[in-house]
Amino acid sequence: MSARKKTWVRCAFSEMNMTASPVPLEATPAKRTRSSGNVSTRISRSQSGKSTPTQIQEVESVDLTALEDDQDADSTGPPPEVKANWMERFAPATSEELAVHPKKIGELRDWLRHCEAVQKKFPAQMCLLTGPTGAGKTATLRVLANEFGFQVQEWINPVDCEVVNALGDQPSGCSYVGSHLEAFKSFLLRASRYKSLLDSHNKRLLLVEDFPNVLLSDKEANFEELLDEYSNYGKSPLVFIVADAKSRGLNISYRLFPDQLKAKHRIEHISFNCIASTIMQKAMKAFCSVMQQPQNKSTYKIPSSSVVDSIVVGAQGDIRNALINLHLSSLKGVASMPTKQLNVSVVTKGRKKKTQSTLKSIGRDESITLMHALGRVLNPKFNEDKRVLHSPEEITEAFNTEPRNFVNFIHANYLPHFKNIEDVVAAINDLGLSDAMLDEYRDNSLPTMGLNIAIRGVMLANSSPVSGWMPVRGPKRINIQSQATLAEQRLVGVGYSGISKSLYATEYSSFVKCIAGKLSDSHSSQSTDSI
Amino acid sequence: MALWVDKYRPRELSKLDFHKEQAENLRSLCKQSDFPHLMFYGPSGAGKKTRIMCLLREMYGAGVERLRSETMTFTTPSNRKIEVMTVSSNYHLEVNPSDAGMYDRTVVIDLIKQVAQTHQIEISGQREFKVIVISEGDELTKDAQHALRRTMEKYVATCRIIISVNSTSRIIPAIRSRCLGIRVAAPNETEIVSILQSTCKREGLALPVELAKRVVDKSERNLRRALLMLEAAKVAKAPFTANQEIPDLDWQVFLRETASQIISEQTPNKLEKIRERLYELLTQGVPPNLIFRGLVEQLVNKCDMSIKAKTLEFATEYEHRMQTGAKHIFHLEAFVAQFMNIYKKFLSELIMTDDF
Numbered sequence: 049m050s051a052r053k054k055t056w057v058r059c060a061f062s063e064m065n066m067t068a069s070p071v072p073l074e075a076t077p078a079k080r081t082r083s084s085g086n087v088s089t090r091i092s093r094s095q096s097g098k099s100t101p102t103q104i105q106e107v108e109s110v111d112l113t114a115l116e117d118d119q120d121a122d123s124t125g126p127p128p129e130v131k132a133n134w135m136e137r138f139a140p141a142t143s144e145e146l147a148v149h150p151k152k153i154g155e156l157r158d159w160l161r162h163c164e165a166v167q168k169k170f171p172a173q174m175c176l177l178t179g180p181t182g183a184g185k186t187a188t189l190r191v192l193a194n195e196f197g198f199q200v201q202e203w204i205n206p207v208d209c210e211v212v213n214a215l216g217d218q219p220s221g222c223s224y225v226g227s228h229l230e231a232f233k234s235f236l237l238r239a240s241r242y243k244s245l246l247d248s249h250n251k252r253l254l255l256v257e258d259f260p261n262v263l264l265s266d267k268e269a270n271f272e273e274l275l276d277e278y279s280n281y282g283k284s285p286l287v288f289i290v291a292d293a294k295s296r297g298l299n300i301s302y303r304l305f306p307d308q309l310k311a312k313h314r315i316e317h318i319s320f321n322c323i324a325s326t327i328m329q330k331a332m333k334a335f336c337s338v339m340q341q342p343q344n345k346s347t348y349k350i351p352s353s354s355v356v357d358s359i360v361v362g363a364q365g366d367i368r369n370a371l372i373n374l375h376l377s378s379l380k381g382v383a384s385m386p387t388k389q390l391n392v393s394v395v396t397k398g399r400k401k402k403t404q405s406t407l408k409s410i411g412r413d414e415s416i417t418l419m420h421a422l423g424r425v426l427n428p429k430f431n432e433d434k435r436v437l438h439s440p441e442e443i444t445e446a447f448n449t450e451p452r453n454f455v456n457f458i459h460a461n462y463l464p465h466f467k468n469i470e471d472v473v474a475a476i477n478d479l480g481l482s483d484a485m486l487d488e489y490r491d492n493s494l495p496t497m498g499l500n501i502a503i504r505g506v507m508l509a510n511s512s513p514v515s516g517w518m519p520v521r522g523p524k525r526i527n528i529q530s531q532a533t534l535a536e537q538r539l540v541g542v543g544y545s546g547i548s549k550s551l552y553a554t555e556y557s558s559f560v561k562c563i564a565g566k567l568s569d570s571h572s573s574q575s576t577d578s579i
Numbered sequence: 580m581a582l583w584v585d586k587y588r589p590r591e592l593s594k595l596d597f598h599k600e601q602a603e604n605l606r607s608l609c610k611q612s613d614f615p616h617l618m619f620y621g622p623s624g625a626g627k628k629t630r631i632m633c634l635l636r637e638m639y640g641a642g643v644e645r646l647r648s649e650t651m652t653f654t655t656p657s658n659r660k661i662e663v664m665t666v667s668s669n670y671h672l673e674v675n676p677s678d679a680g681m682y683d684r685t686v687v688i689d690l691i692k693q694v695a696q697t698h699q700i701e702i703s704g705q706r707e708f709k710v711i712v713i714s715e716g717d718e719l720t721k722d723a724q725h726a727l728r729r730t731m732e733k734y735v736a737t738c739r740i741i742i743s744v745n746s747t748s749r750i751i752p753a754i755r756s757r758c759l760g761i762r763v764a765a766p767n768e769t770e771i772v773s774i775l776q777s778t779c780k781r782e783g784l785a786l787p788v789e790l791a792k793r794v795v796d797k798s799e800r801n802l803r804r805a806l807l808m809l810e811a812a813k814v815a816k817a818p819f820t821a822n823q824e825i826p827d828l829d830w831q832v833f834l835r836e837t838a839s840q841i842i843s844e845q846t847p848n849k850l851e852k853i854r855e856r857l858y859e860l861l862t863q864g865v866p867p868n869l870i871f872r873g874l875v876e877q878l879v880n881k882c883d884m885s886i887k888a889k890t891l892e893f894a895t896e897y898e899h900r901m902q903t904g905a906k907h908i909f910h911l912e913a914f915v916a917q918f919m920n921i922y923k924k925f926l927s928e929l930i931m932t933d934d935f
Contacts, residue, residue, distance in 0.1 A: 452905075459909060463854070466847040473920045476913040480897065483904035524908075528678075528864040541581050545648035545664035546628075548675040548715050553864030555623070558829040559807035563582070566814040 137344065138335050138371055143191055147323050147331035147367050148184040156188055159316045160196050163285040167251075172240070172282030174275070174313050178301045179320025181291045182366030186257065188320075189287055198253035198285075201239045205258045206231055232260045233274060240284040252284040259290075259300060271304050279313050288315075322365025331367060332356050335374055351378040419520060421446060422457055426465050426518075428507040440503045444496060451499035452486055455479065456523035462506050464518045471509045478505020532557070536564045583810045584803055587778050590644065592633045595626070596777075597770045598763065605630065605761070609637045614706070616731060617741045618716070618755070621763035624801030627743045630763060631712055634741075638706060639670040655685045663690075671710040677718030684723040687713075688730055695734030709738045716742035717749040728753045749902075765800040768792075774802065775809055784813065787821040797825055804828075830865045831873060838877035845919035845926075850912065857911050867907035871898050871914070878918055886925050893917045 140146045143153055156177070163173045177185045193200045206228070240254055263271045278286060290301040310317060323331075336356070339348040355377050363370035421443050429437040447454040459479055466472045478501050485498030528549045537544050539560060547556065589595050592602045608614065617634075619627040635643045646666050653661045661682050666673040672694055676683040694709055713719075719727070728751070731740055740758075747755055766774070772791045779786040786809075794812070798805035811826045813819070837856050840849065860870050875894045879887050894914060901910035 456906070459906070459912075463847050463851045469845050469847060469850070469916060469919045469923055472847050472850060473913075473916045476909065476916050480900050480904065480909045480913040483906045483909045484900050487903060487905045524858055526858070526861050528862060539582060541585055542646045542648050542666060543585060545650075546666040546673045546675065546714065548678050548718070550677070550718075550864040550866045551623070551715065554828070554830065554866065554869060555801075555804055556807065557863075559811040559826065560582070561829075562811040562826055563814050 134347075134375060135371065138338055138375075140187055140191055143188075143195060145334065146184060146188055146191055147327050148188050148320065149324070149327070152318060152320055153188055153192070155318045156192055157195075159318070160192055160198070160285070164196065164251075171284060172279045173285045173316075174279070175285065175287045175316040175318065176301065176305055176310070177287065177289045177318050177320065178292055180322050180365065182363070182368035182370075183320040183322055184367055185289050185291075185320050186255075189255065189289065193253050196251070198251045200253050200255050202255040203232065203235050203239075203258060205260055228260050229262050229270065232263075233277070236274065236278050236286070237281055240278075240282045240286070254282075254284055254286045255289065256286070257289040259304070263304060272309060275309065275313055323367050324365070325360055328360045328363065328365070328367060328370060329356075332360060332370065332374060335371060336378075339378060347380060348378045349380050418447075418454070418457060421454070422461060422520060425458055425503050425507055426462060427513065428510075436507060440500055440507060443503050444500045447499060448496055451495045453523075455482055455486065455499060455502045457520075458502055458506055460521045460523040461518070465513050466510055467512045467514050471511050474509035475506045478502055478509070481505075528553075532560070533564070535568060536560050539564050539567070582807065583778055583782070584806045587781060587806075588629055589633060590636060592630075592637050595630070595633065596774050597766045598626075598630075601761070601763075602630070602633070605634050606637060609634065614638075614708070614739055616735075616739055616758045618747070618750070618758035618760045619741065619743045619763055620745070620747050620760060622765045622801070623745060624798075624803035624805075625763045625765040626802060627763045628714065630761075631741055631743060635671050635710060635712075638710075639668075643668045643670050645669070651690070653679070653682075653685050653689050655682050661686065665690075670706075671712060673712040673714065675714050676723060677715045681720060683719055684726045687719070687723045688726050691727075691730045691734060691738065691740075695730075695738040697737075708736070710741055711738055712741045712743065714743045715745070717744040717746055721751065724751045724754055728757065731757055766802055768795050768800065771795045771798070771800065771802055771805055775805060778806065778809070779819075782813075784819060786819050789821040790819050790823065790825075794825055797827075830860060830863065830870075833860060834870065834873040835877055838874060838881060841878065841915060841919060842881050842922065845923040850916055850919060853915050854908065854912055857908060857915075861908065867901060867911065868898070871901065871911060874911070874914070882918075882922060883925060886921050889921055890918055893921075 143157075146153060156175075159173070159175050166173070177189065179185050190200060236254065236256075240252060263274075288305075290305075292301070305315065305317075309315070336350060338344060339350065351374065356374070359370050359373045359377065363373065424438045424443060431437050462475055462479075463472065466475065482498035482502035482505070485494045485501065488494045532540070532544070532552065540547070540556065544552075592606050595602045617631075619631060621627055632643070645668055647668070648664060648666050650662050650664050653663065655661060659682065661679050663674060663676065663679055663686055672690075674686070674690060676686045676690075679686045691711060694711055713727075727740075731754070742750070742754070742758060744750055747760065772788070772795055775791045775794065776786050790812075794805050794808050798808055808825055812823065815826060816823050833856070837853060840856075841853060843849075857870065861867065871894070875891070879890055882890060897910045897914040897917070900913075901907055904910060
């Protein structure tokens with residue numbers, strides 16, 4: 049049981065590497081860093097201790113796949129069963145196999161070359177790789193590091209740290225925070241300095257893909273200090289990999305790496321793009337040829353080209369996702385395996401969806417931006433038989449999580465697109481209906497329906513749209529401001545605080561303004577009289 | 580110098596000008612040692628707050644009139660700070676949770692907890708509970724009302740709640756059943772006239788009856804509005820004359836202009852301008868249902884007989900939707916658009932029939 053569990057865990061972490069073994073071993077010390085030197089030996093001992101003789105076979109197969117070539121492991125394992133680390137078979141081994149644009153590979157290669165050149169003088173070079181998920185950031189780094197002979201040491205957020213600390217009698221809150229950060233710090237400084245006992249590589253490269261949560265919680269100063277320290281004491285190049293996030297609040301590259309910080313430490317920023325569909329097609333072909341290799345043949349059948357196409361479209365430049373889909377759709381179902389049903393259903397689903405539309409075939413959620421979707425709603429395109437090109441359902445699905453926001457945006461922007469008041473009536477009628485539905489919390493499906501109604505209403509109501517450029521406006525927020533001046537407040541007296549803003553606006557405001565205005569007039573006239 | 584509204588506000592139950600029988604009932608309610616949660620309901624400017632304050636004075640003595648205003652800060656679960664202004668004395672606390680908008684739930688819970696968890700120190704001769712006065716309780720969100728229901732029961736030993744609402748229809752049944760409802764009807768016209776006149780007498784002014792009647796007409800039987808109106812009129816022209824000008828509420832003037840703009844042009848472009856005006860009213864703090872009502876009144880007055888019925892029909896539909904929905908502007912705009920549509924059709928038909 050424990051061995052099985054371990055295989056699963058192991059694979060999840062070493063998902064993209066090809067010479068995997070040292071990396072997990074290196075990654076684990078990082079988890080428990082106290083003193084990195086002897087921990088790694090301890091860990092390896094504990095692992096061997098854990099595996100009981102009866103389970104040796106299994107454990108071996110796991111470690112072997114990692115240590116030796118994949119092919120051996122595959123030939124020994126029972127062929128129809130899908131190895132949990134199947135992804136490694138498809139991982140690129142050389143930079144030619146990478147599905148990333150050569151220019152980006154070149155950039156990273158230049159940086160690594162530069163690192164080697166200045167290693168004696170300035171060993172602590174830093175680099176930031178950003179890009180959408182599945183753009184091949186990690187894969188590129190691993191391949192190139194391999195090429196240059198760097199040993200990649202990755203930081204993985206420790207899971208067990210807080211447990212240890214919570215047992216102590218000091219207040220757990222602060223000690224937890226401190227220890228997490230400290231573990232990260234000592235990883236950065238020690239792992240760059242001392243090499244593992246087990247590996248023969250001389251050059252190390254630190255990789256941080258998993259940022260400690262402490263750094264993300266509005267304490268950027270901490271991170272800056274860390275980098276300062278690292279640039280002084282670090283001994284190896286350091287690479288940060290950050291996936292792009294849509295919202296700024298979640299965007300690590302935006303929050304942790306402000307421009308001045310990048311300038312200060314000369315952090316090389318390489319931003320990857322989505323993988324172009326032509327390159328993706330090529331990669332798919334490569335994957336298919338891997339599948340046709342003799343040791344894989346028993347596991348995979350070759351998927352039809354239409355399925356491959358729809359996968360490429362659906363993945364939207366995410367190669368990891370494309371690979372997962374390809375894997376699922378090309379698995380040969382085995383009678384005894386319960387996964388068969390699932391795999392088959394995924395395939396048919398993929399096909400079905402593809403026939404419906406090329407926009408959303410399988411896999412990744414289609415993510416269209418708000419502006420994009422607004423454009424589709426406000427300027428709907430129609431095909432020859434008078435049907436909308438982008439179905440309202442698609443747009444609804446994309447904004448299911450924040451229907452209210454989207455409806456507000458539609459409302460703020462729909463009016464300039466209309467020429468006839470009759471059409472406006474139809475549109476606003478539906479918007480109003482959807483507003484009423486969105487506010488109903490008793491049924492889960494109502495928000496979706498409401499959003500759908502709003503989108504349909506506006507898309508279909510407009511019989512003669514106005515063409516031309518209309519700037520998009522954000523929905524207005526109503527902030528009720530009390531406009532009472534100090535003199536007016538004094539006039540109303542202590543009771544003013546007890547009067548709500550709306551009541552004041554409706555009942556008091558205009559009269560009190562009158563009275564207060566007259567009062568101040570009389571005061572000033574009195575004062576002039578006295579002079 | 581205080582406003583007339585506050586200056587001549589009756590301080591004791593015995594001095595109230597109207598609903599005297601009810602005042603007597605309230606007084607006997609105070610005599611009992613136990614005292615239920617109360618809900619005063621009635622239209623705006625009918626004297627709910629006045630009665631509440633009189634009742635508190637009856638219970639606690641003149642100490643309740645030593646008021647201080649205080650700004651309390653609450654932190655929502657999402658770490659947002661909200662400031663709410665309160666008026667309090669040693670014995671009671673008055674709050675308007677509706678100013679906190681959608682965060683009123685936090686305000687209600689925290690406030691009641693704060694007040695209710697401290698016992699009165701000197702109970703000699705006094706009640707052992709404090710009173711929390713929640714004004715405009717019907718503006719509370721459903722969420723807050725449910726929260727209130729629970730806290731009301733939990734802290735019943737140390738605090739009583741008096742809710743003042745315009746209409747009980749927007750209060751959830753659970754709260755309605757926990758409170759003793761007291762209806763405060765708006766005073767009738769003769770009552771208002773006599774109050775206006777007695778006020779003027781105490782100010783040393785002579786008030787012509789015609790003017791008083793006009794003020795009453797304009798104030799829609801809202802006593803507070805009538806008094807404020809009269810004072811503003813006095814400021815404008817000191818010795819009253821029978822046909823002097825009475826100042827209007829400026830949002831009503833604004834609405835009137837909006838209505839005439841709607842009549843003048845019926846295009847999406849105009850609708851957009853109307854929307855801006857409606858937004859302006861909303862940001863000033865005029866409640867959407869008042870805007871809706873004012874708009875309907877103005878439009879119905881201005882349009883032809885044949886489309887009045889239809890206008891009202893749509894008005895009822897959209898007003899109802901506005902109460903169920905959250906974005907008031909949608910429904911206001913929908914009504915305006917619908918009216919524009921009807922009116923435009925009416926105009927084009929008129930031209931057609933003229934041609935024949």
